[in-house]
Amino acid sequence: MGAGASANYAEEYDKKTPAELNKILDGMRAEQREALLSTLSSKVTAEAKDGGGESTDCTVLVCGGGNAAQVVTGLLSTRYKTIAVSFFADEAAKWKAALGDDNYELEVKGAHVSKIISKPADVTNDPSVAKEADVIILAVPSFAHGEYFEKFAPHMKPGTIVGVMPARSGGDILFANKLGDKAKDMTFVGFETLPWACRFTEWGKKATILGTKNNILAAVTPTSKKDRALHCLQGLLGVFPCIQSSPNNLGISLRNPGMIVHPGVMYGRWGPDVWDGKPVDENPLFYQGVDEFTEKVLLEMTEEVQTLCRKMESLVPGLSLKDACTLKQWYLDCYDGQMSDTSSLRRCMNTNKGYDGLKHPCKEVDGKWMPDLKYRYIAEDVPTGLCFAKGLAELAEVPTPRIDKVLTWAQKCIELELLVDGKMAGKDVAKTRAPQGVGIKTMEEFIVSAKLK
Numbered sequence: 532m533g534a535g536a537s538a539n540y541a542e543e544y545d546k547k548t549p550a551e552l553n554k555i556l557d558g559m560r561a562e563q564r565e566a567l568l569s570t571l572s573s574k575v576t577a578e579a580k581d582g583g584g585e586s587t588d589c590t591v592l593v594c595g596g597g598n599a600a601q602v603v604t605g606l607l608s609t610r611y612k613t614i615a616v617s618f619f620a621d622e623a624a625k626w627k628a629a630l631g632d633d634n635y636e637l638e639v640k641g642a643h644v645s646k647i648i649s650k651p652a653d654v655t656n657d658p659s660v661a662k663e664a665d666v667i668i669l670a671v672p673s674f675a676h677g678e679y680f681e682k683f684a685p686h687m688k689p690g691t692i693v694g695v696m697p698a699r700s701g702g703d704i705l706f707a708n709k710l711g712d713k714a715k716d717m718t719f720v721g722f723e724t725l726p727w728a729c730r731f732t733e734w735g736k737k738a739t740i741l742g743t744k745n746n747i748l749a750a751v752t753p754t755s756k757k758d759r760a761l762h763c764l765q766g767l768l769g770v771f772p773c774i775q776s777s778p779n780n781l782g783i784s785l786r787n788p789g790m791i792v793h794p795g796v797m798y799g800r801w802g803p804d805v806w807d808g809k810p811v812d813e814n815p816l817f818y819q820g821v822d823e824f825t826e827k828v829l830l831e832m833t834e835e836v837q838t839l840c841r842k843m844e845s846l847v848p849g850l851s852l853k854d855a856c857t858l859k860q861w862y863l864d865c866y867d868g869q870m871s872d873t874s875s876l877r878r879c880m881n882t883n884k885g886y887d888g889l890k891h892p893c894k895e896v897d898g899k900w901m902p903d904l905k906y907r908y909i910a911e912d913v914p915t916g917l918c919f920a921k922g923l924a925e926l927a928e929v930p931t932p933r934i935d936k937v938l939t940w941a942q943k944c945i946e947l948e949l950l951v952d953g954k955m956a957g958k959d960v961a962k963t964r965a966p967q968g969v970g971i972k973t974m975e976e977f978i979v980s981a982k983l984k
C-alpha cells in the first residue's frame with residue numbers, strides 16, 4: 532500500500548466520530564479486530580519506549596526450561612510480565628502442568644530476601660508471543676539459540692532487545708542470519724556468561740541461586756543501541772551482576788573461555804596422546820587434575836586465539852578486542868581471590884576454590900570409569916565456540932595447529948565432519964557457528980556481517 536493510500540485512510544478516519552469508529556471496529560471480524568489491535572498496541576508501545584513517552588510495563592520472554600531459564604523466569608516474574616517459552620519437545624506443557632496453580636519459588640542463598648515467590652504470566656511453546664516482547668532472554672544452551680531466533684523472527688516487533696546469556700561465539704552473526712532483513716531493527720546483546728551459578732531443585736517449581744557474579748561483560752549490536760539495551764537489562768537483573776559494556780560482540784565471541792577450557796581439558800586427558808581408550812580406575816578431577824600436558828594444550832590454544840585477535844585488529848582499524856584476553860587473564864579477571872596460586876595457568880585452575888572436587892564427565896562401567904565424550908564440554912563448546920574461532924582464523928589466514936588437533940579429535944567424538952584437510956569444509960559445518968556455516972567465505976563478508984565497520 533502506497534503513502535497515498537494511507538493518507539486517504541487518515542483523512543477518512545479524521546472525519547469520523549468516536550462512535551462511528553467504534554461501529555467500524557464492531558463490524559470487523561474477530562480476527563481482523565485482533566490483528567488491528569495487536570499492531571496498534573505493539574506500535575504504540577515501541578514508539579513510547581524508544582521516545583519520550585511513559586513506560587510502565589515491560590514484557591519479557593525467557594527461553595529454555597533448564598536451570599538458568601527457570602531462575603530467570605522466577606526472578607523477573609516478580610516485577611514484569613514474564614512469559615517462559617520452550618520449544619524443546621513437550622517441555623513447556625510439562626512445566627505448565629508441574630507448576631499448576633502454584634507459585635514459583637526461588638531461593639537466593641546468602642541474601643536477606645532469601646525467597647522470591649512469583650508466577651510467570653504463561654509457559655508456552657507458541658512463538659507468536661514474541662510479538663508482545665520488549666525483551667527476549669535466551670538462558671538456554673547455545674546449540675538451541677538458532678531455533679529460537681528462527682521461530683521468533685516473523686513475530687518480533689522493531690526495537691526488541693534480545694539478550695543471550697551466555698552467547699558463546701558468533702551469536703550475533705547467527706542472529707543476523709536467522710532474522711535476515713529484520714535484524715537491523717533489533718538489538719542483540721551478547722553476555723560473556725550466565726550471571727549466576729544456579730540449579731533448579733524441584734523441576735518447574737523451585738530453584739536456587741547459589742551465587743551471583745559481581746560483574747559481567749556484555750556487548751551490544753548495533754552499538755548505537757547500547758545505553759538503552761544495557762540499562763534495560765540491568766534493570767531486569769537487579770543491582771548485581773554489574774553489566775560492563777564490552778566494545779563489540781566479536782570480543783565476547785573470542786573471549787569465550789569454554790571453547791578453550793572444555794575441549795582443551797578433555798583432549799588433554801582423553802586425547803590420543805595420553806589415553807589408551809580403556810576404562811580408568813578413578814573418575815579424574817577436571818580442573819584440579821590439569822597437568823603439564825593439558826596446560827600446554829590450553830596455552831597453545833589460547834595463544835592461537837590471541838594471534839587471531841591481533842590479526843583482526845590489524846585488519847579493522849579501530850577495532851578493540853581487549854576483552855578477548857588469554858585464558859589466564861580470564862581466570863584473574865573472574866576468580867580473583869579464589870585461587871591460592873596464580874603463578875601459572877595450571878595453578879590458577881588447580882587451586883581455584885570454585886572448582887573444588889569437580890570431576891570429568893564420566894560414566895561408571897563395571898566399577899571403572901569411561902569418559903562421556905559426547906558431554907556438552909564437547910557437544911556444545913566445539914560447535915558453538917571452537918568452530919567459530921577456527922573458522923575465523925581460516926578467513927584471517929592465521930594458522931592454528933593446536934586447535935586443529937583438538938578439533939580433529941573432538942569432531943570424531945561428536946560424530947560430525949567439520950575440519951577437512953585443515954579447512955572448515957566438512958559436510959556438518961552448517962551445524963556450527965563457524966562463519967563458513969552461514970555461507971561467509973571471505974574476511975570482507977565477515978567484517979560486514981559482524982558489523983565491524
Ligand code: NAI
Binds near residue numbers: 622671
Ligand atoms: P540446562 O542443561 O539446565 O538446560 C537444559 C535446557 O536446554 C532444557 O530444559 C531445554 O530447554 C534445553 N534443551 C536441552 N536439550 C535440547 C535440545 N536437544 N533442543 C532444544 N533445547 C534443548 O542448562 P543451564 O544450566 O540452564 O545453562 C544454560 C546455559 O548457561 C548453558 O550454556 C550453560 O553452560 C550456561 N551456564 C550455566 C550455569 C549454571 O549455573 N546453570 C553457570 C554458567 C553457565
